[in-house]
Every structure is written in structure tokens, then in C-alpha cells.
Amino acid sequence: EAGVVQSPRYKIIEKKQPVAFWCNPISGHNTLYWYRQNLGQGPELLIRYENEEAVDDSQLPKDRFSAERLKGVDSTLKIQPAELGDSAVYLCASTARTLNTEAFFGQGTRLTVV
Amino acid sequence: TQLLEQSPQFLSIQEGENLTVYCNSSSVFSSLQWYRQEPGEGPVLLVTVVTGGEVKKLKRLTFQFGDARKDSSLHITAAQPGDTGLYLCAGGPSGGSNYKLTFGKGTLLTVNP
Numbered sequence: 001e002a003g004v005v006q007s008p009r010y011k012i013i014e015k016k017q018p019v020a021f022w023c024n025p026i027s028g029h030n031t032l033y034w035y036r037q038n039l040g041q042g043p044e045l046l047i048r049y050e051n052e053e054a055v056d057d058s059q060l061p062k063d064r065f066s067a068e069r070l071k072g073v074d075s076t077l078k079i080q081p082a083e084l085g086d087s088a089v090y091l092c093a094s095t096a097r098t099l100n101t102e103a104f105f106g107q108g109t110r111l112t113v114v
Numbered sequence: 115t116q117l118l119e120q121s122p123q124f125l126s127i128q129e130g131e132n133l134t135v136y137c138n139s140s141s142v143f144s145s146l147q148w149y150r151q152e153p154g155e156g157p158v159l160l161v162t163v164v165t166g167g168e169v170k171k172l173k174r175l176t177f178q179f180g181d182a183r184k185d186s187s188l189h190i191t192a193a194q195p196g197d198t199g200l201y202l203c204a205g206g207p208s209g210g211s212n213y214k215l216t217f218g219k220g221t222l223l224t225v226n227p
Contacts, residue, residue: 004156033215035217040200040220040222041219041220042120042200042202042217042218042219042220043157043202043217044217045214045215045216045217048214056214091156091157093156093215095215102147102159102162103147103149103157103159103204103215105156105157105158106156107154107155107156108155108156
């Protein structure tokens, strides 16, 4: 069974440029998360989807970040325009809709804004 | 907002030593999960504890969930260089679904040969 797939693995962009990340969760997983992780820190939730509905986006900086999961499967996270402080690893995770279930993470996208 | 505090933030030990890392909260969780993350990879689940007072063992790792389900500990016996990584705890909210996971900031463990 394929795991959570993210692309690209690495991205270097200049500040003020747009960038997009893509995530394909494990088949059948209803819940999808986007996290941001700074070096040596734990993941911080940006947005959580239940199927195609964003049920928790309180931590998403909506002035520059947007996300979508149109068909309730794969998802994209966009930043426009990027700032230097956005440099981090962006992780996608998915879980099945059962209690105490394991979250499966992708390898992440390492973003560097210069 | 449910917060998980992990301690210590950094830990550097010699191979063969024992260690304990902690995950504490003022909130009750339906379950707690421990993950390990290696450089360049996403976190990988080690264990889930769901019952207050529960103890689970995974080879040299022992996980305990507090009686009140507000805290947890991870004890590693005879640490090895392969144990090096970022250890994260994550909690599922009490009284509701476990869909929303709240992560602590992690303990960065380095085991020196």
C-alpha cells in the first residue's frame, strides 16, 4: 500500500514568489492535515480536512496561505506571496476516521525562501 | 486550546545510558501517541496509549499513560545511536473524535557512540 505522497521534496524560491505543495493521502483516509515544522520543533497544524471540508483552519495565515481538497482526496497548499519566515518543512498527514488511529505522514516538502 | 509540553527539549547521552522523556498537559486526552522522526522524514508512530495507567513496551522502549490521562512518559533502556531522533507526543481530545491531533514540540535525542 502506498503511503502519503508529497511533492516536491524540496523547493527554493525568492521572497514574494508563489509556491504550491501537493499531497496525496492514503487511499480511504478521510482526514487530511497540513502541518508546518521548523527545525527541531514539533509539527504545528495549519489546516485539517474531513473529506473536502476544512474543519479546522484557525492556524492558517489566510492572508497568504490557501488550501484546497476539492474531491476529498488529494490536496494542495499554496503560499502567495512567500516570506522569508515561511521557510520550513511542510508535512501532510492522513488518518482513517476511527478512534485512536495512527497518523501517517509524508516525507514533507522543505521550503527555503531566499 | 489543548497544549502538550515535552521535556527535556534536548537530550544528549552516551550509548548504553537510560533516559526518560515526558509529555505533560493540563488537559485530558482520549489517547496519546508517541512518534519518532528522523532527519528528512515524516514522523512515524511508535505507540498509542488509551487507558489511564496503561504501560506498553516496545523492545527497549517503555511508554506509560498517566492515571488521569493528562501526561505520558517514554523510557529508553540502554540507548543506542539508532535511537537518535526527534520524539513527539500527540494527543487526541477527550470526549470527541481523535481526528484532531495536537503535537508537543518534541524532545531531540542524540545518542553518542
